[in-house]
Amino acid sequence: LFAAVELAPRDPILGLTEQFNADTRSNKVNLGVGVYYNDEGKIPLLGAVRKAELARIEAAAARGYLPIEGIVAYNQLVQKLLLGADSPLIAEGRALTAQSLGGTGALKVGADFLKRLLPGAKVAISNPSWENHRALFEGAGFEVVNYPYYDAATHGVDFDGMLAALRSYPANTVVVLHACCHNPTGVDLTVDQWHQVVAAVKETGLVPFLDIAYQGFGDGIDADAAAVRLFADANLTFLISSSFSKSFSLYGERVGALTLVAANREESARVLSQLKRVIRTNYSNPPTHGGTVVAHVLGQPELRAEWETELAGMRDRIRDMRKALVQKLKDRGVERNFDFVLKQRGMFSYSGLTADQVDRLREEHAVYAIGTGRICVAALNSRNIDAVADGIAAVLK
Numbered sequence: 001l002f003a004a005v006e007l008a009p010r011d012p013i014l015g016l017t018e019q020f021n022a023d024t025r026s027n028k029v030n031l032g033v034g035v036y037y038n039d040e041g042k043i044p045l046l047g048a049v050r051k052a053e054l055a056r057i058e059a060a061a062a063r064g065y066l067p068i069e070g071i072v073a074y075n076q077l078v079q080k081l082l083l084g085a086d087s088p089l090i091a092e093g094r095a096l097t098a099q100s101l102g103g104t105g106a107l108k109v110g111a112d113f114l115k116r117l118l119p120g121a122k123v124a125i126s127n128p129s130w131e132n133h134r135a136l137f138e139g140a141g142f143e144v145v146n147y148p149y150y151d152a153a154t155h156g157v158d159f160d161g162m163l164a165a166l167r168s169y170p171a172n173t174v175v176v177l178h179a180c181c182h183n184p185t186g187v188d189l190t191v192d193q194w195h196q197v198v199a200a201v202k203e204t205g206l207v208p209f210l211d212i213a214y215q216g217f218g219d220g221i222d223a224d225a226a227a228v229r230l231f232a233d234a235n236l237t238f239l240i241s242s243s244f245s246k247s248f249s250l251y252g253e254r255v256g257a258l259t260l261v262a263a264n265r266e267e268s269a270r271v272l273s274q275l276k277r278v279i280r281t282n283y284s285n286p287p288t289h290g291g292t293v294v295a296h297v298l299g300q301p302e303l304r305a306e307w308e309t310e311l312a313g314m315r316d317r318i319r320d321m322r323k324a325l326v327q328k329l330k331d332r333g334v335e336r337n338f339d340f341v342l343k344q345r346g347m348f349s350y351s352g353l354t355a356d357q358v359d360r361l362r363e364e365h366a367v368y369a370i371g372t373g374r375i376c377v378a379a380l381n382s383r384n385i386d387a388v389a390d391g392i393a394a395v396l397k
């Protein structure tokens with residue numbers, strides 16, 4: 001049965017971590033995977049999360065099955081975080097949410113659902129995009145195409161190219177949009193550009209699928225939801241995949257959500273019933289722990305305030321690391337202007353390093369980055385940043 005099974009290629013990002021873990025050099029630095037580390041180089045356990053976990057243990061709650069769509073309170077809190085606490089869509093019963101296994105699980109359930117609804121549609125993702133977007137939508141049976149996004153010459157967005165591509169697609173093409181903190185480039189649209197995207201989506205009859213995995217890592221919880229709220233205000237029907245992996249530092253607990261905005265309450269109920277079918281045949285219902293913890297934090301004003309402060313701390317530290325890296329490269333006499341790193345949002349920077357330079361960084365300096373030149377700025381800290389700046393300066397010579 002398995003004799004002819006070929007060895008699959010490694011995930012380019014998670015595979016790099018395997019290689020990093022096997023590296024015996026003590027000065028090694030992993031800027032590959034998109035994970036937030038604190039200044040001690042550790043994945044933090046947030047104080048608000050710890051308190052919610054202790055409360056959960058104290059409560060000695062039974063671990064029965066959750067409903068197929070997950071914890072009701074969690075789903076309501078997710079909607080408020082995405083659409084705004086006063087969203088008329090929520091009041092009108094147009095939004096429906098299913099707790100998911102991280103943002104990835106939300107994308108997969110959404111993709112499976114869309115495939116049933118629009119079997120012949122194509123899916124358009126940004127060029128470049130998170131590696132898993134293409135694989136995931138192809139895995140759900142879709143043909144995946146790229147719309148222009150990153151412009152290496154300006155370290156910005158090829159917005160004309162993007163808009164022209166969106167306008168050229170047939171109606172019902174699914175467009176995956178990074179709502180904030182674009183992975184892998186760190187380059188986001190301006191609010192004005194989002195307005196234009198919403199208009200193009202509306203005119204062309206596209207199906208927007210907003211992916212928001214880094215809410216709070218750009219400018220703040222509400223500011224980072226600006227794109228989501230523009231789509232909501234435009235009276236469109238659309239999908240949102242969201243994740244608490246990064247914003248709650250709960251990577252391994254797999255906490256995310258799929259939220260759909262339907263035309264009205266009655267349509268929303270029908271859509272949810274179909275979504276539940278997709279979930280039931282995939283994993284039946286989600287796990288209890290992560291969702292309970294997040295709902296507890298979001299639902300209690302004190303814990304919520306603590307979480308918001310901790311999230312702001314992560315956001316600010318990443319900004320400080322951006323500034324420090326740019327300064328340290330200048331200090332080392334690097335002539336290339338790296339100021340664009342300061343404008344990028346979220347965890348990542350498309351550094352402009354070539355694949356060759358990334359290889360040399362890894363081999364000669366034990367600094368791991370993605371072959372595309374993506375570095376995770378959130379993995380820099382006061383102890384490793386000098387070594388990283390030394391390495392980058394050396395490979396640029």
Ligand code: PLP
Pocket residue numbers: 034101102103104105130178183211212213243244245251255256
């Ligand atoms: N979407 C994007 C753009 C991401 O960068 C990530 C990162 O992991 C995800 C989705 C998936 O998130 P999760 O780890 O919660 O599955």
Ligand code: TYF
Pocket residue numbers: 011013014032033034035130132183
């Ligand atoms: O882009 C990243 O590094 C994160 C983490 O298959 C990740 O989004 C990477 C690859 C993957 C799942 C998560």
